[in-house]
Amino acid sequence: MSELWKLSAIELAHGVRTGKVTVAAAVESGFEGPAREWESEVHALLASDPKARASGAAAANDGPLRGVPVVVKDNLCTTDYPTTCGSRILEGYRPPYDATVVRRLRAAGAVVSGKGNMDEFAMGSSTEYSAFGPTRNPHDLGRVPGGSSGGPAAAVAYGLVPVALGSDTGGSVRQPAAFCGVLGLKPTYGRLSRYGLVAFGSSLDQVGILARHVSDVATTYAALAGPDPFDATMRLTPAPDVSHWDEGVKGLRFGWPANLWAASVDRELVEGLEESAAYLERAGATKVPFEFMPGEFGVATYYLVATAEASSNLARFDGVRYGFRHPDSDDVRTLYTRSRSAGFGPEVQRRILLGTYALSAGYYDAYYLSAQKARTRIRREYEEAFRRCDLVLMPATPTLPFRLGEKTEDPLAMYLSDIFTIGANLAGIPGLTVPVGLSRSRLPRAVQLLGPEDAEPALLRAARAIEVRGETKHLPSEYEAEFSWPTKR
Amino acid sequence: MAYEAVIGLECHIQLRTRTKMFCDCPAEFGAAPNANVCPVCLGLPGALPVANRAAIESTLRLGLALGCEVRAESVFARKNYFYPDMPKNYQITQYDQPLCEGGALPVRIDEVERTFELIRIHIEEDTGKSFHPEKYGDRRISRIDFNRAGVPLLEMVTQPVFRRPPECAAFLTALRRLVRWLEISDGDMEKGHLRCDANVSIRPAGSRELGTKAEIKNLNSIKGVEKGISAEIVRQTALLESGGRVEQATLLYDADHDKLAVMRSKEHAHDYRYFPEPDLPLLRVEAAWKEQMRAQVPELPWALEARFVEKYGLKPYDAGVLSQDRALAGYFEQVVAGLNPKAASNWVTTEALGRMNARGWSLAEWSARVSAASLNELVRRVESKELTGPLAKQALDAMAEEGVDAQVVLARPEYQVRGGADELLPLVKAVIDEHPGPVSQYRSGKTVTLGFLVGQVMKKSGGQAVPQVVKELLERELVGG
Numbered sequence: 025m026s027e028l029w030k031l032s033a034i035e036l037a038h039g040v041r042t043g044k045v046t047v048a049a050a051v052e053s054g055f056e057g058p059a060r061e062w063e064s065e066v067h068a069l070l071a072s073d074p075k076a077r078a079s080g081a082a083a084a085n086d087g088p089l090r091g092v093p094v095v096v097k098d099n100l101c102t103t104d105y106p107t108t109c110g111s112r113i114l115e116g117y118r119p120p121y122d123a124t125v126v127r128r129l130r131a132a133g134a135v136v137s138g139k140g141n142m143d144e145f146a147m148g149s150s151t152e153y154s155a156f157g158p159t160r161n162p163h164d165l166g167r168v169p170g171g172s173s174g175g176p177a178a179a180v181a182y183g184l185v186p187v188a189l190g191s192d193t194g195g196s197v198r199q200p201a202a203f204c205g206v207l208g209l210k211p212t213y214g215r216l217s218r219y220g221l222v223a224f225g226s227s228l229d230q231v232g233i234l235a236r237h238v239s240d241v242a243t244t245y246a247a248l249a250g251p252d253p254f255d256a257t258m259r260l261t262p263a264p265d266v267s268h269w270d271e272g273v274k275g276l277r278f279g280w281p282a283n284l285w286a287a288s289v290d291r292e293l294v295e296g297l298e299e300s301a302a303y304l305e306r307a308g309a310t311k312v313p314f315e316f317m318p319g320e321f322g323v324a325t326y327y328l329v330a331t332a333e334a335s336s337n338l339a340r341f342d343g344v345r346y347g348f349r350h351p352d353s354d355d356v357r358t359l360y361t362r363s364r365s366a367g368f369g370p371e372v373q374r375r376i377l378l379g380t381y382a383l384s385a386g387y388y389d390a391y392y393l394s395a396q397k398a399r400t401r402i403r404r405e406y407e408e409a410f411r412r413c414d415l416v417l418m419p420a421t422p423t424l425p426f427r428l429g430e431k432t433e434d435p436l437a438m439y440l441s442d443i444f445t446i447g448a449n450l451a452g453i454p455g456l457t458v459p460v461g462l463s464r465s466r467l468p469r470a471v472q473l474l475g476p477e478d479a480e481p482a483l484l485r486a487a488r489a490i491e492v493r494g495e496t497k498h499l500p501s502e503y504e505a506e507f508s509w510p511t512k513r
Numbered sequence: 514m515a516y517e518a519v520i521g522l523e524c525h526i527q528l529r530t531r532t533k534m535f536c537d538c539p540a541e542f543g544a545a546p547n548a549n550v551c552p553v554c555l556g557l558p559g560a561l562p563v564a565n566r567a568a569i570e571s572t573l574r575l576g577l578a579l580g581c582e583v584r585a586e587s588v589f590a591r592k593n594y595f596y597p598d599m600p601k602n603y604q605i606t607q608y609d610q611p612l613c614e615g616g617a618l619p620v621r622i623d624e625v626e627r628t629f630e631l632i633r634i635h636i637e638e639d640t641g642k643s644f645h646p647e648k649y650g651d652r653r654i655s656r657i658d659f660n661r662a663g664v665p666l667l668e669m670v671t672q673p674v675f676r677r678p679p680e681c682a683a684f685l686t687a688l689r690r691l692v693r694w695l696e697i698s699d700g701d702m703e704k705g706h707l708r709c710d711a712n713v714s715i716r717p718a719g720s721r722e723l724g725t726k727a728e729i730k731n732l733n734s735i736k737g738v739e740k741g742i743s744a745e746i747v748r749q750t751a752l753l754e755s756g757g758r759v760e761q762a763t764l765l766y767d768a769d770h771d772k773l774a775v776m777r778s779k780e781h782a783h784d785y786r787y788f789p790e791p792d793l794p795l796l797r798v799e800a801a802w803k804e805q806m807r808a809q810v811p812e813l814p815w816a817l818e819a820r821f822v823e824k825y826g827l828k829p830y831d832a833g834v835l836s837q838d839r840a841l842a843g844y845f846e847q848v849v850a851g852l853n854p855k856a857a858s859n860w861v862t863t864e865a866l867g868r869m870n871a872r873g874w875s876l877a878e879w880s881a882r883v884s885a886a887s888l889n890e891l892v893r894r895v896e897s898k899e900l901t902g903p904l905a906k907q908a909l910d911a912m913a914e915e916g917v918d919a920q921v922v923l924a925r926p927e928y929q930v931r932g933g934a935d936e937l938l939p940l941v942k943a944v945i946d947e948h949p950g951p952v953s954q955y956r957s958g959k960t961v962t963l964g965f966l967v968g969q970v971m972k973k974s975g976g977q978a979v980p981q982v983v984k985e986l987l988e989r990e991l992v993g994g
Contacts, residue, residue: 226791339602
């Protein structure tokens with residue numbers, strides 16, 4: 025088989041399991057072809073090592089993902105690679121344990137083939153805040169890949185790997201997936217273990233899956249989801265069965281909140297929404313138009329909750345036990361302040377300060393407590409919406425991918441690029457961004473599907489309907505829809 | 514002006530669970546530094562806490578024993594501050610919604626029953642320990658041992674109900690007895706299982722307003738608690754009497770020098786930025802679980818003490834001695850079966866405890882040698898006059914030394930009672946011959962010397978004589994002679 029790197033994960037695993045492809049060849053496929061062309065310019069990876077890949081391949085388990093190379097975002101702990109979170113403060117840090125999702129990936133036969141670039145501690149929407157240099161969008165090297173999981177999204181988009189893991193606190197999987205033209209799933213809160221995911225906003229963080237095909241998202245979800253005794257915030261029931269991702273959308277009601285994109289959403293993205301709705305309807309789903317304004321205060325609420333939790337979560341990075349320690353410190357106070365001042369980048373420092381302020385005596389009620397109340401209200405608004413429909417079709421982002429440097433000087437503008445994604449994190453519900461071809465300027469267009477808790481099976485079926493453009497006949501489930509590969513410019 | 518002190522205590526109790534509060538590391542004491550650590554209790558990036566059910570159950574048992582209200586839903590919270598021996602730079606604790614609220618501990622002070630009310634009991638994790646043992650060139654080096662990091666702790670906060678330092682000491686003594694009674698902690702203050710901070714303020718006697726308080730830390734023995742608080746009352750009183758003011762502050766007590774030093778003043782008070790711990794779900798205690806825990810609470814020491822007084826007619830003091838330790842109380846209840854309770858109590862508190870203390874034995878070591886059944890048998894023989902008191906005490910020594918049952922020891926010839934006149938009369942006559950002084954005193958009407966003469970005969974008999982028989986024989990011989 026030539027061009028192994030173009031295959032989906034399940035095709036690749038099938039090749040390996042039937043002996044047509046060696047594990048080593050499967051793992052190296054993306055490095056031999058597309059990485060040579062793309063990686064030096066895109067910079068999707070923070071770490072990868074042929075020796076580690078070879079030993080990973082040699083030790084690969086049998087399983088549904090046998091031999092499938094996976095890029096893992098650099099905030100997921102791996103024993104065979106450093107885990108830096110894109111930060112100087114963890115430069116060279118090598119965890120003594122694998123994150124639960126990494127362990128399950130390996131158990132399913134996958135091989136971790138590299139660590140994906142990211143905004144420092146997942147704080148950002150463009151991957152420009154990585155301490156180790158930005159990732160660029162394979163569809164246009166002058167544009168950002170989105171963030172914070174920009175590295176994993178770009179790696180999947182240009183063909184380094186068929187599947188990658190990211191993390192999504194306010195859209196950090198779904199927004200870069202949209203910008204890079206791949207699928208990005210943020211599961212229901214409590215479905216993928218957070219054990220070994222370096223925390224940003226603990227009540228919002230969820231490990232997410234990036235892939236080029238719906239089949240691969242489903243297969244990876246099935247391998248990773250389900251209770252973990254090391255994460256007390258997980259749901260205790262078995263994860264929903266997603267094996268019926270190709271069984272169509274007949275009878276499914278999708279919400280159509282057109283008011284959301286009436287004003288400030290890119291025209292070409294609205295066209296993508298209309299096309300997607302047409303595909304869903306052609307496949308037998310019903311459109312349910314309604315007014316929906318999920319979380320008027322979503323962005324404010326999100327930035328209070330996430331930064332408050334982050335200010336506490338990031339306190340452990342102090343130079344005492346691991347990571348960067350400033351060489352010049354006579355006492356423990358200066359060791360703390362100098363290590364943290366030099367180790368954290370400006371965006372991380374900004375958010376730690378915001379969060380510290382929101383939790384401070386005298387401000388707690390006004391900020392953190394109000395945000396918790398707003399969060400409860402937002403959750404109810406979503407519950408309300410899902411009484412009228414099975415899922416909601418809406419934008420993933422307000423714009424097409426923006427240019428590098430366009431928003432780095434304006435944090436608020438950067439924060440607003442998450443306006444359509446943060447609701448799912450606040451409400452704990454699943455969201456999936458689905459690519460719908462390219463714009464006239466050849467940039468990826470995407471839509472987002474949101475469902476109630478544990479609606480992953482319905483989201484995947486709807487995504488499949490969009491992937492096959494509403495075709496329901498003559499398409500065997502092994503049929504892999506054409507993927508919009510990037511062209512270099 | 515006369516002042517009175519108002520004192521509240523914050524006690525930390527280290528729980529005796531097998532594993533730590535939020536991970537599976539052993540919670541044991543005394544392992545090599547940093548032997549009992551894992552990603553969770555080291556606060557490594559990505560690690561998450563999972564609450565220890567056994568620690569929650571220990572807290573529930575203590576709370577129910579003290580009559581606390583147990584919250585159906587309580588909340589873990591993060592207390593944020595930077596400290597090198599605290600791996601995450603926050604402590605997981607409970608804040609505005611603790612597991613237990615209210616309740617009171619009954620304490621007997623100078624034969625008076627008091628109850629000291631509590632505000633709350635909550636669960637938290639302990640920190641590691643820092644050491645500053647050496648220098649590197651001209652720089653000081655610190656070392657940190659994280660074995661203790663994450664060990665489960667209870668924090669108990671009392672109402673400001675104490676007025677005098679000895680009340681605080683009595684409270685802690687009673688608390689220590691209770692946690693050992695419930696088998697939730699070893700309660701050893703010297704080993705840090707039980708730690709205490711005190712909030713102290715003073716006010717003019719009779720005033721109802723509270724003065725400015727100071728918090729004293731590092732009170733690590735019961736005597737230290739009493740002395741540290743006394744020193745603070747003296748300090749505050751001197752301040753007020755010289756026209757000064759008490760400033761809100763945290764003080765450290767130095768027991769070696771009986772001195773207090775300011776650790777931080779109010780301006781440097783921490784803002785701990787408490788918020789609910791997002792990594793842990795609400796702690797739900799359903800009614801069934803609570804009732805199951807309530808059923809596991811044994812008869813409590815103060816109830817047992819009262820029962821011993823009422824049921825057995827013991828003096829409160831003796832009932833108090835017997836209820837120092839649940840195992841001792843249990844031992845007594847086995848010994849007392851079928852016997853005069855006062856005699857049984859005396860045999861346990863004086864004879865058994867006296868011998869244990871003299872030999873440095875624990876009750877377990879003692880009862881491995883002298884079982885409750887064996888002691889019961891011994892006392893029963895005394896009561897049925899098959900054995901004399903002195904002989905029984907010798908027999909108890911033999912039982913303890915040899916670890917042999919009462920029945921075996923008492924079968925030996927030297928423990929047979931000699932009660933026949935033909936056997937004892939020669940001894941009586943010999944004593945009369947040997948002690949002419951007391952004999953003539955008796956005969957001249959000073960009959961108190963009879964006791965001395967009885968004792969001499971008993972001695973000659975090796976304790977085997979029955980004292981009543983000896984007395985009668987002596988009286989007869991002394992009158993007749």
